[in-house]
Amino acid sequence: MSIIAVTSVRSGAGKTGVAAAIARALAYRGTPTRLVRLADEAGHAAEDAAWFASLDFVPGSPSEPVASLPDAAAGEVLVVECPVGAVPAGASVIAVSRHGDAADAVDAVAVVTTAVPGLAGARSSGAGPVRVEIGEDRTLAGFALDEALRWLHAEVILPGELPADTTSDHLVIAPIGSDAGQPYFRRFPSMTVVARFDRTDMHLAALRANPNALILTGGREPSGYTLDAAGASGVPVVLSRTDTENTVIALERVFESTRFRGERKLERMCALLEPTGLVEAVLGITTVTA
Secondary structure (H helix, E strand, O other): OEEEEEEEOOOOOOHHHHHHHHHHHHHHOOOOEEEEEEOOOOOOHHHHHHHHHHOOOOOOOOOOOEOOOOOOOOOOEEEEEEEHHHOOOOOEEEEEEEOOOOOOOOOOOEEEEEEEOOOOOEEEEOOOOEEEEEEOOOOOOOEEHHHHHOOOOEEEEEOOOOOOOOEEOEEEEOOOOHHHHHHHHOOOOOEEEEEEOOOHHHHHHHHOOOOOEEEEEOOOOOOHHHHHHHHHHOOOEEEEOOOHHHHHHHHHHHHHOOOOOOHHHHHHHHHHHHHHOHHHHHHHHOOOOO
């Protein structure tokens, strides 16, 4: 058995995404792999474990955080996300830190730094441990609708049919002029739209641009045209009890507290890490044994 431990000194550095990307790279190379989330006090372990268990390339991954590692089959690799104080003995360690944090105090075979300002994409160097830097990235910072709801005094008036882990890269405020609506919305490939409850023209224009959600402000029910169109598109509709300005002010904090989950974030993390040599470095150091 081999163990790859992905750790960091604080929550939110990016270890969940790095662990999932490493596990997928191993699985796609034909190596039986499971993702394991060790329990900690950060508060997100249960959410991470549930997402790991939903990924089809790591069948058998525990759906809940564990206190100790499960038994592994011959030739199997366990990719373990864990706090820095609980790195399993004998593991090959990938240390993840957010830009500006102190370096992880562990003996790591690779170090990944995330959210590097001014860096487009990712870069790496091979002096000593492999060092990878990932720039600030809109997709990796994208938020899901349930995360937005945590910051709002709002109710879901139409649940929609999109997967719960659908994330939005952009929070888009509807423009004033209706003529500019649809071309404006189509500039954003993945968005949640904020508009007043009575701007039916903007609601319809936004829905034609395939948003991930509509957040309507002002606390009053929208037109039936909006609900009919949203229902036909499967787009959820949320009604905020505050005005547009205060709704947007509340939502500004959502990008600071997003979790790593969903296919879009995983695809983006894999695309960023692929050219850096991180996976190859870990594979070169890690020998799969019974």
